[in-house]
Amino acid sequence: MAEASTQQAGSSTAKIWLGSYPPGVPAEIGPLTYRSIGEFFDHAVAQYSWRPAFTCMGKALTFSDLNTHSAKIGAWLQSLGLAKGDRVAVMMPNILQNPVIVYGILRAGFTVVNVNPLYTPRELEHQLVDAGAKAIFVLENFAHTVEQVLARTEVKHVVVASMGDMLGAKGAIVNLVVRRVKKLVPAWSIPGHLSFKTVLAKGATLGFKRPNVAPGDVAFLQYTGGTTGVSKGATLTHANLLSNMAQMELWLNTAFLRKPRPESLTFMCALPLYHIFALTVNSLMGLATGGNNILIPNPRDIPAFVKELGRYRTNIFPGLNTLFNALMNNSEFRKLDFSSLILTFGGGMAVQRPVAERWLELTGCPIHEGYGLSETSPVATANRLDTDDFTGTIGIPLPSTEVEIRDEDGRTLPVGEIGEICIRGPQVMAGYWQRPEETARAISPDGFFRTGDVGFMNAEGLTKIVDRKKDMILVSGFNVFPNEIEEVAATHPGILECAAIGVADPHSGEAVKLFVVRKDPNLTEEEVKRHCAASLTNYKRPRYVEFRTELPKSNVGKILRKDLRG
Incomplete structure (x- = not known):
């Protein structure tokens, strides 16, 4: 992703957190190695082609499989006559089709619009209209929602997938259970739609053309409320995501000071891939490290999730406080072998100290808390991964990231004083999609993103959140x-x-x-x-x-x- 600079470029005495950095971690990430996620993807495939990249319900897709199938998706999209940068929506849970589609869109030069599949028609319509999406990929379980809003959007192409599409011989049984036994597919009718399998077949007959994608081109519109209540797209460029991957790779390497790195990494992906946390920390970092992401379609089914956990020797487990808590309350989970667990990464919401202490006692692996937002691709700060310490803070800024605590007038406050947490770095979004006034309010003239979270920084450079400036509720x-x-x-x-x-x-x-x-x-x-x-x-x-x-x-x-x- 980036070459780590050996100099602590641009560092100054003001960056007090650099004194708390793990040994060997540079202050800056250096220039990016790749121009686009597509270019990075090609490199990952060449390096790890035979390894599994994503596994779901016992079926694995290798890096080579992911390359082949995503190229088919990309070729089909290119055949529609869409312009470079056109928006394509993805309304999928954690199933194998999700990364195949997302990387197909990105490799073909288009922009991904991630959609929560549980959205109501009202929420979906707002997002599709605001993004100006031209196409949508949706799991059949949620096609009835798309049907209700389609006529009021710019969407011209609808692709409908079924749960078992990529599961081989057992796919038909899975579809039967989903449709007939569990009755999870409400009736729907979308004239002119294509099935996911049809699109793969069509794409196989078409030539995939590698587009010229620049670092500043938009990779994702990641919808968020930002600091106000109107859902708007955080415009994340290829450079934003590649920068955050480079930052996290430097940070991740320090986790292996606690426990040796295995030959290949297994990531547990229970958080939804449409959420920025799993998108970057699981999907992109999995590709960057040659890891295998175990996709969990429904982590709320804790007994089924625990069974899946028992099948794999998980090394990296990103999650939320609520998920960790729910798992520990399951008696079968407490019987699992945790000897392979190297890193538990907590984000999305505050990790509570009692939960962190119970997790360490049970698994032998500490929860390391990080912090970020959709607008920061997402990770901006994290605790050190080479210690067992639970600091109760959001940690220190990642390489090439600056955090300042500012008052209402934008003045930087001294250590220990409470103000708004502001972030500057290469992972900070280009702005809000087609909302220049909102962008100007959110990003100061000197490039600091105003998070709306209120906190203070201590003498070691650790930041503690104490309140929210905005009225946002975090569920x-x-x-x-x-x-x-x-x-x-x-x-x-x-x-x-x-x-x-x-x-x-x-x-x-x-x-x-x-x-x-x-x-x-x-x-x-x-x-x-x-x-x-x-x-x-x-x-x-x-x-x-x-x-x-x-x-x-x-x-x-x-x-x-x-x-x-x-």
């Missing part, structure tokens, strides 16, 4: 914005006004609580929840509803969420 690592919840709830004729906040939740870190002033005195909690469920995906839905006669307001009439938080 199992996913951003939930009160504005969106309130907009949906307010469309109910029985609601006069409402306000949403986050409250502590032992399972998801935070959960949504909605305060409601009734217009209809007979309105019930169940009616409110049912109304919200129609337009909001599961993690955004209010778990709690409290009725009030009035809501606290400022002297200009703005509802004060901070007063509701107490």
Whole structure:
């Protein structure tokens, strides 16, 4: 990805975190080795062609298989007459088709728009329209959602996959179980769609042409609420992702100071690939290191997930506090052999000290916490991987990354003072897709991204988050914005006004609580929840509803969420 510079280029006494760096880690990543993810992909395939790259439900795809199949996808997309940089949406869980499609899109010179497959029609429509997506790949389980919004988008090409498409002989049995036994595929009809297998067959007859992709070209539109409630695309370039991979590779190498590196690495991929954390830390880093990612389509099924864990000698396990906690509460998980586990990486939400301590005691492997956002590709800071220490902080900036704590006027604050955490580095997004005003608000003139998180840096360069400047609610690592919840709830004729906040939740870190002033005195909690469920995906839905006669307001009439938080 990048050549590590031997000089600590650009370092200064202000970068106090450099004194806390692990031995041998440079301050800067140096120039990028590859111009694009496609070029990087070709190199990985040449180096590791025979190794498994992704495994799902017992079926492995080698790097060579991934190369062949993704080229077919790329060739088919190129045959549609799409322009370089056109957006292609991917609405898939963690199944083998996901990386085949994503790398096919990237290699062909197009832009990936990752979509949460559990989105409601309202959420999906906003994302497809905002991105101007021209095509979409969707698992049949979610095709009914696409059907409902298609006519109001620019999407002209729909490819529908089924769960068993890449599972060989057992694929037909898997499809039968999914469709007929578990009844997980609601009825749908999309005239003119193509099946995933048809597209692979068509692509095999077409020539794949390597496009000229520059480092500054857009690789992903990664949708996020940012620091406001409107979902918008973080514009991530090829250079953004390649830089973050180079930064993480330097950092990852230090984990092998604790425990020797095996000949080939096995990554556990339980987090969804449409989320920036798994996209970079699992998928891209798996390719970079010649590793095998074990894809878990439904990590919420803890007993099934534990069975999968028992089948592999996992070395690297990225996850969330809630996932680690749920696993440790499973008796079968506690019986597993953890001797192969080298790195447990916690992100997406704060890792709680009791969870980290139990995990270390049970597995012998510490949880190392990192921090980042969709806008930073994602990893900006991490704790040292060569120690067992749990610091309770988000760690220190990765190579070529600067963190400053700034006040409301953008002035840098001294060590120990609390302010907004701001990040500068090559992994910081180019901006928000087609939203120059939002971009200008989020990125300062000197290139620092304002995260909206409030914290302080100590004398060792470790940063601690203490609060959020924004009203964002963090549910199992996913951003939930009160504005969106309130907009949906307010469309109910029985609601006069409402306000949403986050409250502590032992399972998801935070959960949504909605305060409601009734217009209809007979309105019930169940009616409110049912109304919200129609337009909001599961993690955004209010778990709690409290009725009030009035809501606290400022002297200009703005509802004060901070007063509701107490």
